Amino acid sequence: MSAAAASAQLPAEKRRVRWAPALAGLCGLLALVATVEVVLDGAVEHSPLIPKQPAIAGWLSGLGERLGFRVFLIALLVAVAAYAGLLWLTSKFGEAALPKRFAIALVAALHLVVFVGPVLLSTDVFSYIAYARMGVEHGLNPYLNGPAAISHDPIFRFVGHDWRETPTAYGPIYTLLSYPFAPLGVEGAIWAMKVEAVVASAGTIWLVWRCAMARGFEPVAAIVAVAVNPLYVIYGLGGFHNDLVMMLAMMAAVALMLTPRPGPRREAGAAAIVVAGALIKATVAVLLPFMLLARRRVAPLLGAVGAIALGAIIAYAAFGSHGVNIVAALNRDAAFVSTDSFANEIAHLFGKPGVFPVDHDLLKLALVAIVVHLLWRTWRGYDWVAASGWSLLAISVTSTWLLAWYILWPLPLAVVSRDRRLLAATLALQSLYVIHQLSPLLLPVK
Amino acid sequence: MSARADTDSAAPREDGWDWLPPRLRPRGQRGEERRGRLWRVETLVLALVFALLATATINDLVRQVHINKRLVADLATWRAYTHHDYKNVGVDQQTLGVQSGRDVVCGNTEGGAPNSKTQICLVVTGPTHGGRRTVSGGWYLPPYTEDDVKQVRYGCFGSVTMGRCPR
Numbered sequence: 001m002s003a004a005a006a007s008a009q010l011p012a013e014k015r016r017v018r019w020a021p022a023l024a025g026l027c028g029l030l031a032l033v034a035t036v037e038v039v040l041d042g043a044v045e046h047s048p049l050i051p052k053q054p055a056i057a058g059w060l061s062g063l064g065e066r067l068g069f070r071v072f073l074i075a076l077l078v079a080v081a082a083y084a085g086l087l088w089l090t091s092k093f094g095e096a097a098l099p100k101r102f103a104i105a106l107v108a109a110l111h112l113v114v115f116v117g118p119v120l121l122s123t124d125v126f127s128y129i130a131y132a133r134m135g136v137e138h139g140l141n142p143y144l145n146g147p148a149a150i151s152h153d154p155i156f157r158f159v160g161h162d163w164r165e166t167p168t169a170y171g172p173i174y175t176l177l178s179y180p181f182a183p184l185g186v187e188g189a190i191w192a193m194k195v196e197a198v199v200a201s202a203g204t205i206w207l208v209w210r211c212a213m214a215r216g217f218e219p220v221a222a223i224v225a226v227a228v229n230p231l232y233v234i235y236g237l238g239g240f241h242n243d244l245v246m247m248l249a250m251m252a253a254v255a256l257m258l259t260p261r262p263g264p265r266r267e268a269g270a271a272a273i274v275v276a277g278a279l280i281k282a283t284v285a286v287l288l289p290f291m292l293l294a295r296r297r298v299a300p301l302l303g304a305v306g307a308i309a310l311g312a313i314i315a316y317a318a319f320g321s322h323g324v325n326i327v328a329a330l331n332r333d334a335a336f337v338s339t340d341s342f343a344n345e346i347a348h349l350f351g352k353p354g355v356f357p358v359d360h361d362l363l364k365l366a367l368v369a370i371v372v373h374l375l376w377r378t379w380r381g382y383d384w385v386a387a388s389g390w391s392l393l394a395i396s397v398t399s400t401w402l403l404a405w406y407i408l409w410p411l412p413l414a415v416v417s418r419d420r421r422l423l424a425a426t427l428a429l430q431s432l433y434v435i436h437q438l439s440p441l442l443l444p445v446k
Numbered sequence: 447m448s449a450r451a452d453t454d455s456a457a458p459r460e461d462g463w464d465w466l467p468p469r470l471r472p473r474g475q476r477g478e479e480r481r482g483r484l485w486r487v488e489t490l491v492l493a494l495v496f497a498l499l500a501t502a503t504i505n506d507l508v509r510q511v512h513i514n515k516r517l518v519a520d521l522a523t524w525r526a527y528t529h530h531d532y533k534n535v536g537v538d539q540q541t542l543g544v545q546s547g548r549d550v551v552c553g554n555t556e557g558g559a560p561n562s563k564t565q566i567c568l569v570v571t572g573p574t575h576g577g578r579r580t581v582s583g584g585w586y587l588p589p590y591t592e593d594d595v596k597q598v599r600y601g602c603f604g605s606v607t608m609g610r611c612p613r
Contacts, residue, residue, distance in 0.1 A: 294475055345502035348509060381473030397499070418476070421492065428496055432503045439510035443518065 039117030040064030120238030123160035249277030268303030275307035294384035389413035
């Protein structure tokens with residue numbers, strides 16, 4: 001390139017940087033407005049998208065209109081476009097596009113808006129409360145009984161129909177963590193669950209920041225990639241899912257391992273935290289073999305074994321043998337099929353009405369092959385954080401029971417991994433998930 | 447964003463593995479991912495998987511749109527045929543086969559709670575014209591019928607219902 005061409009390009013670059021903060025501000029505002037729209041409209045009763053719930057956000061109900069599919073999907077698409085813009089701007093210009101304090105303010109505002117609103121798009125949080133009330137208020141083991149066992153309890157009417165007979169599939173640590181919320185009554189427990197989810201999310205984002213710094217990535221871009229993600233905000237945080245608590249444990253373990261010189265105690269602590277995370281929601285256990293293979297030391301192995309032993313004792317003492325056997329619950333849930341799962345879509349592509357039992361076996365086989373390949377790659381020096389993220393992504397792709405918050409699992413790992421393909425793949429799959437939701441938008445308006 | 451050189455080090459042990467052939471020995475965590483042959487093969491596989499998933503997603507979206515359009519037309523057809531503008535009308539695409547394109551649309555013959563009155567079920571077929579499809583037949587169900595099965599149907603009409611009502 002000639003000197004003249006270079007000097008002509010420089011002002012253009014500067015002009016673009018000057019526009020970047022304005023554009024980033026606009027994108028941030030759009031993301032916020034779209035979220036506010038969903039929350040305000042969701043607060044109005046009788047929306048087909050909002051689960052039946054106590055009037056916890058009733059004071060907002062006069063401000064919006066009943067949330068329909070069309071408005072929801074338009075708001076979701078606006079949030080996706082704003083997110084894409086912010087992602088591009090922050091990864092290209094970093095803090096020059098979105099200063100640190102504005103990024104934090106945007107993330108805080110999104111959390112606040114979702115926190116004050118109704119429970120969005122999922123009845124899961126009512127199941128968490130039902131399991132807690134079964135144990136505390138009714139003396140029943142939630143690993144043996146479904147919420148139908150407490151059909152006279154005020155929480156029961158809010159539990160999703162599909163889950164009324166189903167014992168809990170969550171880890172014993174999570175079940176015990178939710179026990180203190182049971183005596184708070186239904187509304188009190190919902191607010192406690194909301195606080196738990198928001199605190200877990202804030203913790204995860206803080207750890208993402210720290211991990212990004214440790215690895216030399218732009219931290220503003222990293223937290224924007226996670227905390228402004230529409231699926232994260234609207235589906236994950238909006239549903240107050242315990243996946244956020246699991247992700248907090250996951251990122252705490254990664255952050256411990258990414259400290260400059262972890263030492264045996266921290267390594268053991270990191271492995272123990274992964275086990276604790278798996279006792280919240282089992283999926284995160286997939287990190288452990290990659291962590292152990294990457295370190296090849298005794299300390300993390302001892303940490304993991306110690307945590308497994310302690311967790312098993314606690315689970316057995318609290319729930320008996322059924323509380324220890326979380327694999328059985330996972331196997332049961334693996335048999336479910338959701339309309340949004342990629343397996344179901346591929347079955348339709350090949351003219352089949354849905355997923356057959358043999359397909360479940362093939363998908364499990366594919367998952368095992370992917371994990372074995374990643375283990376081998378990690379053994380030979382591949383980034384263990386990226387390998388863990390790929391495994392979580394592979395679990396969600398090969399699962400016949402795919403929900404929006406499942407494809408959030410690899411996201412915090414993707415933004416701090418050394419393989420940028422992981423972030424691209426995670427976002428690509430999330431885009432496909434959003435596209436699959438769009439059919440109501442393509443119907444003629446009445 | 448570019449990765450800083452390995453800062454999460456405290457390098458793992460690489461000694462003690464000399465007994466393994468060099469190709470099987472472990473390596474320390476790398477600061478940057480090497481873009482060798484394996485990386486290219488992986489990327490190609492990822493691209494192919496993404497292409498498959500994207501095709502399946504778009505195909506399923508188009509399929510859903512067709513089904514939804516069919517449902518909307520079925521409801522409009524039932525309301526036009528019965529002259530009742532009821533909200534609680536059920537469409538069943540399974541009874542006569544998902545692939546058959548023949549749907550069964552049931553609703554009350556008079557006002558009342560859903561399923562509390564005699565229901566009229568219409569077999570709706572063919573393409574959509576003017577937002578409606580063709581009624582090819584149908585039957586009645588007594589009040590409070592949970593399952594639309596042959597034994598409880600009566601008053602079948604239209605050739606398409608042959609053999610679908612008890613004699």
